[in-house]
Amino acid sequence: MLQVAELRKSYSGTEVVRGVSFAVAAGECYGLLGPNGAGKTTTLRCCLGLTASDGGHISLAGLPVPAAARAARARTGVCPQFDNLDPDFTVAENLVVYGRYFGIPRDLMRERVPRLLEFAGLEDKAAARLDALSGGMKRRLTLARALVNDPQIIFLDEPTTGLDPQARHLIWDRLKSLTASGRTLILTTHFMDEAERLCHRVAIMDRGAMIAEDAPRRLIGAQIEPHVVEIYGEGVREFARDTAPRYAQRVELTGETAFCYCRDAAPLLESLQAHSALRALSRAANLEDVFIKLTGRDIRD
Amino acid sequence: MTEPLIERCGLRYLHVVGRNFLVWRKLMYASMLGNMADPMIYLVGLGFGLGGFMPAIEGMRYINFLAGGMLCYSAMNSATFEALYSAFSRLKIQRTWEGIMHAPMTAADVVLGEWIWAALKATLSGAAMLIAMYLLGLVHGLRPLAVMPVVLLIGLAFSGLGLIMTALAKSYEFFIFYFTLVITPMMFLSGVFYPRSALPPVVQAIGAVLPLTHGADLARGLTLGTPMAHPLLDVLVLAGYATCGVSVSVLLIRRRLLK
Incomplete structure (x- = not known):
């Protein structure tokens, strides 16, 4: 689903990603862990073709990035770290309008919206304004929005940062159901318990390099x-x-x-x-x- | 290594225009009132109030002279506000553009969409002014409608310039410079309120390269039937500003977003 080879990226002379390589198989939940500034978000942005890399090869959903990044994004879902839902629209409108950016026909979208709202547990909130939603609801809506194009691979950048325990558990439950349905997830997080719960494999990044990669239990067994x-x-x-x-x-x-x-x-x-x-x-x-x-x-x- | 600048001539930017239209529709009446009221107050206040003391200008009543200029001024303001404040809030505050680019849309799609959208809002303001001119009996018949494509062009020129400012802005405060140093002087140098011939030659020369000058000359000619000195040049200058504006803003915003 995703192959990254020898990825490099510098910002004004400082190398923030130094030759990172990894591959994520279809159906896998893969976690990118690392302290602040480890290069996780930059790596994700490069994978989506949203940041120009300085070297390396990326293949996302079978397509070369950045050369075919737009087409690759059409097969991908993104749940960003910072909320960028459209505050001018209602909950349902957010989904419908987002579907248009993927060129999804109106009828198909009309069919999908109720299911997406159900997935997010927002069935009664279809006509609600965004400022009426809690942080957890917004995050669930963002997650539902990442699914408008029925993607096989979904990127999640710190999906539960800033949420209370109840809201986190609900998000975990939704992510597990996505994994159970065979989708590939790539997530960054600061919460080790989250990674241990959700990820089949995790990679630990530090100072732009990948320093360990394995199944969480195996990593614990081998390292400590x-x-x-x-x-x-x-x-x-x-x-x-x-x-x-x-x-x-x-x-x-x-x-x-x-x-x-x-x-x-x-x-x-x-x-x-x-x-x-x-x-x-x-x-x-x-x-x-x-x-x-x-x-x-x-x-x- | 970056994504190709413009892959192929798609119409994806229309999704961005559509998104903005949907938001606008929700606040349509308030927005139209704002777009129309301001220039009309100027037109009626200055046109009748000040105009009563004024001799005929270039063979026409002052309010007629002013109306042609206000039409362009209103289009300029509309496009500028949309391309600065509204676009910047979608870029920085709401992160709307970031969200759009997580979908299969490129920075160029976003900027083209915003460029056209701001120009359409300018066209709407221009249309409102034209209606006011009809209502006040300043223009007659169908011929003045020919000014509408020019209003769109003025919109595209100022929308492109505004988006360059947005690409460079760190906060809303930055736009004050653009208004004080560019938009306000342009208003006084482009023959909106009085003929440029009233200004010293050096100042006239500066005015001659400004887009609003060419817009005002065209608009007056088309709405009031006054002779136009160089209509083709006027169109080319406006088209030049529009093309340069949008090209530079695509490059700058792309660089800013694809860091």
Whole structure:
């Protein structure tokens, strides 16, 4: 569905995408993860022919991009990071007008709109003005709008950023139903739990390069010990220095918290019994641990 | 590596015109009132009020002279406002163009559509002025209708120039420069309110290259039947501004959007 080879892009001398290659098979949900400025959005824009690359090859839905980008976009759906719904139109009009840009005949669109509204859970809102919608409703409408042309491949740039948990779960549910119907999804996100839930495979990007790519469980298994104990409280520094390394394979002290990565958490937890001032959170390793391990704990702005 | 500039001569830009028309239709009456009221107030106020104190200009009553100029002024204003403020809000504030370009539409489709749309709004304002001229008994018969294609051309010229400004703008404040440095002086240099011959020769020479000057000469000739000195040149100048304006704005907006 999508092949990207050796993609490069610079902005005024700074290379923001440095030779990125990946391929997404039909029916796959593929996640692009990375800190701010990793090059995720630029990569997506290049794939759609909306940003001119400086090198590399892209094939989207069987067509070369950017040479045939317009035709490729006709087979693609896009759910952008920033809301660009048309505030001058009602909910249903947003879908109808968007369908015109794809040259979809009016009759076909009239048939599709009720189904798209149903998909978005906005059946009662067809005639509503956009300012009457909540953030979650708008995002669902944007998602429905990305489906007006019945695309086989859909790009989603941070689809749940800024939504409350209920709204996020609803979006996840819609995305799962799209995957279940055999469509290909490519999504960027900052939420590791989202990627772990939805994606068959994820790629982690950092500073314009792809540094890891695999199924989320495999990535966790290969990169990190299965258990994580987070310890904090009075005396955590001494504990992290003197005691924890005896029981954990890896100990990382960040600020006031020690992250202990263990093959078996029991002995470490037992040793904590003697330190009543310390508090601990024991949990399974997740994609976020992998992400932090690979991209570091520094803040990126 | 970028997408081809214009793949083939499609009519996709009509979708953009259609989108803007649908929005306009919702606020049609308020919008038309705004388009018509302003120039008509000028026409009636200046034409009758000031005109009473004025001798005949180029053999006609002042209000007749003014009407031909106001017709163009109104078209210029309409196209300019649409290509600046409305287009900029679709570019930057509402991100409408970004959304359109996620569909199989190119930057050129968007700009061509906006260019034509702003010119159509100018034509509508021009038509409103012409109706006012008929109602005030300033023009008679069918001949003055020949001015409408010229109004469209004036619209295309100012819409193209306006879109260049929009392509360069970071915020709405930027447009104040365009109004103070270009549009307002043009109004006084192009023979809208008084004949250009009243101005010093140097200033006249500047006026001679401005699109509004050529529009006003044509409009007066076609509506009032006054002799036109060089109608073909007038048309060519307006067409030149229109073509250059839209070409440059396509290139600039494409560069801005396809970063």
